[in-house]
Amino acid sequence: MTRRYLALSLPSLPVDRLRRQNPHWAGQPVAVWATIGNRRSLTATDAPGLYPGQALADAQAIRPDAVFAEADPEADAALLERLALWALRFTPLAAVDGQDGLLLDTTGVEHLFGGEQALLVTVLESxxxxxxxxxGAIAGTPGCAAALARSAPRPLVLPAGDEPAALIPLPLAALRLPPDIIQGLARLGLQRIGDLLRQPRGPLARRFGR
Known part of the structure; x- marks a missing residue:
């Protein structure tokens, strides 16, 4: 049986957690910040005009109407674990994937929901x-499903065997690589997964230790 995986990306998880805990924030934009090195920067936001990585002071000047809350990675991680357990209603196998994702093994369960597209819609709506x-996205490998969930412009069910072609145009940020590795590859002019696939593996492995 061909394995199939449904990946979910939850980039607004810290903001969504805070909104659920603070319903009186309804109607106000929210931004989450953390101290990274010696700099306070945004890590997540739903405020137009603000973005992750932006300096907190700049963000506060641009959007004085926003609610600014300090990040709580432990609370986010605990919530993600609970969501993985909750996702077991869709499949017998679900796990946390990184800091903001879930991975569901949906092999053989799609018929219970009327097909893979209906399954994906049901999960996202829930x-x-x-x-x-x-x-979200469904694909034949966990890595491809996760990359598509992070980068595809819309929910996507990828036919089995189409994984290599689907990965080529995606940005390197879609991969589960540390930020310093992505930045190092970008300095070499490698912006997309296709750029990386065309490179000899040996020199890159020696340079980045992978």
Whole structure:
């Protein structure tokens, strides 16, 4: 049986968690910040005009109407674990994937929902009904499903065997690589997964230790 995986990306998880805990914030934009090195920067936001990585002071000047809250990675991780358990209603196998994702092994369960497209829609709508903004994709490998969930412009069910072609145009940020590795590859002019696939593996492995 061909394995199939449904990946969910929850890039707004810290904001969604805080909104659920603070319903009186309804109607106000929210931004989450953390101290990274010696700099306070945004890590997540739903405020137009603000973005992750932006300096907190700049963000406060641009959007004085926003609610600014300090990040709580432990609370986010605990919530993600609970969401993985909750996702077992869709499949017998679900796990946390990184800091903002879930991975569901959906092999053989799609017929219970009327097909893979219907399964994906059902999962996404269930999360959104619960107050969590999610992006999702189904593919034949966990890595491809996760990359598409992070980067595809819309929910996507990828036919089996199409994984290599689907990965080529995606940005390197879609891969589960540390930020310093992505930055190092970008300095070499490698911006997309296709750029990386065309490179000899040996020199890159020696340079980045992978």
């Amino acid at each position: 999360f959104r009904t619960g107050g969590y903004r999610a992006q």
